[in-house]
Amino acid sequence: MSNQPLLRLADLTKSFGGVMAVNRVSFDVDSGSIVGLIGPNGAGKTTVFNLITGNYRPDKGEILFDGQSIATMRTHRIVSLGIARTFQTIRLFPNMSALENVLAGCHCRMRSGVIGSMLRLPWQKREERQALETAVAELSFVGLRQQLDQVARNLSYGNQRLLEIARALATRPRFLILDEPAGGMNDYETQVLVDLILQIRDRGITVLLIEHDMNLVMKICDNLVVLEYGILIAQGTPEEIRTDQRVIDAYLGAPDADGDEDF
Amino acid sequence: MQLFFEQLTNGLAVGGIYALIALGYTMVYGVLKLINFAHGDLFTIGAYLGLTLLVSMGLTSHLGPLAGILVLTIMVMGLVAVIGALLERVAYRPLRTSPRLSAVVSALGASIFFQNAIMLIYGARFRVYPHDILPVTSITLFGVQIPVMRILLFTASIVMMAGLYFFVQRTRTGTAIRAAAIDQGAAKLMGIDVNRVIMYVFLIGPALGGAAGMMVGLYYGQINFTMGWVYGLKAFTAAILGGIGNIPGAMLGGLLLGVIEALGATYISLAWKDAISFLVLILILIFRPTGILGERVADKV
Numbered sequence: 001m002s003n004q005p006l007l008r009l010a011d012l013t014k015s016f017g018g019v020m021a022v023n024r025v026s027f028d029v030d031s032g033s034i035v036g037l038i039g040p041n042g043a044g045k046t047t048v049f050n051l052i053t054g055n056y057r058p059d060k061g062e063i064l065f066d067g068q069s070i071a072t073m074r075t076h077r078i079v080s081l082g083i084a085r086t087f088q089t090i091r092l093f094p095n096m097s098a099l100e101n102v103l104a105g106c107h108c109r110m111r112s113g114v115i116g117s118m119l120r121l122p123w124q125k126r127e128e129r130q131a132l133e134t135a136v137a138e139l140s141f142v143g144l145r146q147q148l149d150q151v152a153r154n155l156s157y158g159n160q161r162l163l164e165i166a167r168a169l170a171t172r173p174r175f176l177i178l179d180e181p182a183g184g185m186n187d188y189e190t191q192v193l194v195d196l197i198l199q200i201r202d203r204g205i206t207v208l209l210i211e212h213d214m215n216l217v218m219k220i221c222d223n224l225v226v227l228e229y230g231i232l233i234a235q236g237t238p239e240e241i242r243t244d245q246r247v248i249d250a251y252l253g254a255p256d257a258d259g260d261e262d263f
Numbered sequence: 264m265q266l267f268f269e270q271l272t273n274g275l276a277v278g279g280i281y282a283l284i285a286l287g288y289t290m291v292y293g294v295l296k297l298i299n300f301a302h303g304d305l306f307t308i309g310a311y312l313g314l315t316l317l318v319s320m321g322l323t324s325h326l327g328p329l330a331g332i333l334v335l336t337i338m339v340m341g342l343v344a345v346i347g348a349l350l351e352r353v354a355y356r357p358l359r360t361s362p363r364l365s366a367v368v369s370a371l372g373a374s375i376f377f378q379n380a381i382m383l384i385y386g387a388r389f390r391v392y393p394h395d396i397l398p399v400t401s402i403t404l405f406g407v408q409i410p411v412m413r414i415l416l417f418t419a420s421i422v423m424m425a426g427l428y429f430f431v432q433r434t435r436t437g438t439a440i441r442a443a444a445i446d447q448g449a450a451k452l453m454g455i456d457v458n459r460v461i462m463y464v465f466l467i468g469p470a471l472g473g474a475a476g477m478m479v480g481l482y483y484g485q486i487n488f489t490m491g492w493v494y495g496l497k498a499f500t501a502a503i504l505g506g507i508g509n510i511p512g513a514m515l516g517g518l519l520l521g522v523i524e525a526l527g528a529t530y531i532s533l534a535w536k537d538a539i540s541f542l543v544l545i546l547i548l549i550f551r552p553t554g555i556l557g558e559r560v561a562d563k564v
Contacts, residue, residue: 053452075451084452091449093442104442108454110435128435171454 004067006031006175006206007052012061014047021047023230024061029175029223034197034207036221038214038241040251044230045210046088049177052208053085054078065175080108084173086164088180088210094153098163101152102138105170106131138166142196158189165196169205176200178209182216194220214252218242226251268407270525276413276482278521279420283475284498285505285513286427287347287468293444293508294464297363300370301350302472303495304377309343309473310486311385314392323396332396332481336419339477340470347469348462356458374491381488389487392480416478423471424514431510436463444508493537497524500544506557515555 005028014022022044029035037045050056052063054075063071070078084105093101110127139145142162147155152163161181168176181197182190190213197220201207211217217224218238226234226241228250234241241247284306291299316338317323323331354373358366397415401408431437442450443460451457479494480486497520505516520540527539547554 055448055451074456076454076456079452079454087449091446093445093449095445096441100438104438104450104453104455107435107439107442131435167453171452 005029006066007208008062008064009048009052010062010064012048012051012063013059014044014051014056015059020230022051022058022227025227025230025232026061027225027232027235029206029208031174031206032201032204033222034201034209034220036217036224037208037210037227038212038217038224038251039227039233042229043227045227046179047230048227049085049179049208049210052078052177053083076108079171079173082172082174083177084168084171084175085177086161086168086179086181088183090157090160090164092152092160092163092167095151097149097151098139098144098155098166099132099135099148101163102135102167102170103131105138105167106134108171109134134172135170138169139163141169141199142166143192158185161185161193162196165200169200173205175206175208178207178211180210180212182211182213190216265407266529267526268405269409270529271522272407272409272413272417274522274525275518276416276521277525278501278518279417279424280475280478280482280494280517281498281501281521282514282517283420283423283471283478284494285501285517286424286510287472288499288502289505289507289510289513290440290464290468292502293510294440294447294461295355295366297355297366298370298499299355299468300367300495301354301373301377302468303491303498304374304381305343305347305350305469305491306472306476306479306494306498307381307486307488307491308346308377309339309469309476310480310490311381311390311476311488312342312473313339313477313480314390314486317393317396328397336474336477340474343473343476344466344470347465347472350469351461351465356461378488378491385488387488389485391485394484396481412482416482419478420475423474427467427471428510428514430467436460440464497537497540500540503544503554504547506554509554509556512554512556519555 007029010026012022012025013020025048037048039045047056051058054070054073058071061071062069065081065083068081070081093104096104110131136145136148139148142165144159144162144166147159152160155163165178165181178197182193185193194216197207197209221238224235224238224241225232226247233250234244234247236244242252284302287302287305288299291297291302313335316335322335325331326334350373354369355366358369397412399410399412401410402414431440439450439455440460440463442453442455443457447457450460476491479490498517501516501520502513503516504520505512505514520543523543524536524540528536531539
């Protein structure tokens, strides 16, 4: 089954009232690749993410993750199958420390229940120690080892984005979804992020990302999918997309000056 | 001065009860942004179940007073927790995505249902707890006579609150509860089953409230089917005083309100006891709507 894509969207459709936010979108994401989802604001990119992670139910269509349908599954189940995401607007737990935020991400890989954790059973303590090790390792991986004890809302904007990634990685995903990870980052921070995303891929985690920074997208993505008004207008390698006339008309030719994202 | 200390200890004992009930309000509010108006009636149910089990099973004569009451407390907490979880399942979960007002109306309906159910089962008269369970003795501390009952009550509520605080701050499930209270969407993406978190909250809150009901029965000796209304309102005041949605806030608010009430009743007027509590509520709503420990409620509501 090595040819099977990790994620397959088939004929995915979602409307809000009369607006077709996502209209019969189909694409595959191959295991081990980095795929970029691009398009003008309001094209339905974030809606696609919300459909994959179970925040919305599709009106029609199918989402297969590793051959298994997840279209009607509840979010926490989807996460335990190995899909994690970050948000376009940062949604950390602001009053918890960086470490606690990442520990929350370890939640779904832990087994012990209420009674066990109250009684401090030995295997339960071991599990907690493992979670702590995972959390520290992920914080080090994104370069926040020093900020471990800081309360999340006191971190710099760029570091909050990195913390979100660490938190998502702590759920031990096979598939990571990044919603505008470079949004609001300066050039240096963006470079760090590019290296980080490549390292995540090298860990064997497939990455799907929305990003408006075309330099970043063209540099790291193996494949691109372009949406406009909820319709898939092109997909291919960065070179193919760069020269695609429809994409130039819809998006690249008229780059929008950084703005609010669709929801 | 002796009167002051006597009333201070009384206030702390009553405040501990308020705090236990307030925790139920504040935890539900934290996760669901809903005021569970039926919570006061779960407290009443705890008081009545405590009475029934105490009288029918004779726990205290078999096991001795302290162990008997400990077993009784655990049984009452377990039963009221189950009722609380059922309440959530029946009255709140179907309305999870409805406008918040619908859930509030449902909560009021549940409150009326519980109150009438208790009245039909137990009758409308005051019921009396047997008063020979615990020895009615006092010990003298620094020249102040303190009834043993009062100390036990205060200790029990502090132990339960400490247990809850440990649970919420230090365990995996506690972290899940805190995460769900901050951002349900993000919590789901951490693999946290938010429905289960809500169920835990509706097990823990009513368990503490039910224990408080039983403690009131033991302390004051008599219970009534409408008692949940006044205690519920007082505890709600305590939750607001400490900052609703904030767990340490509910503990602090409860103890503080108990002390304010006891001292106010002593030095101002006994008849104005309830008015003093609600004056506190009004003042806090005017001058510090977020409560003592609460912060940024504005973006939570």
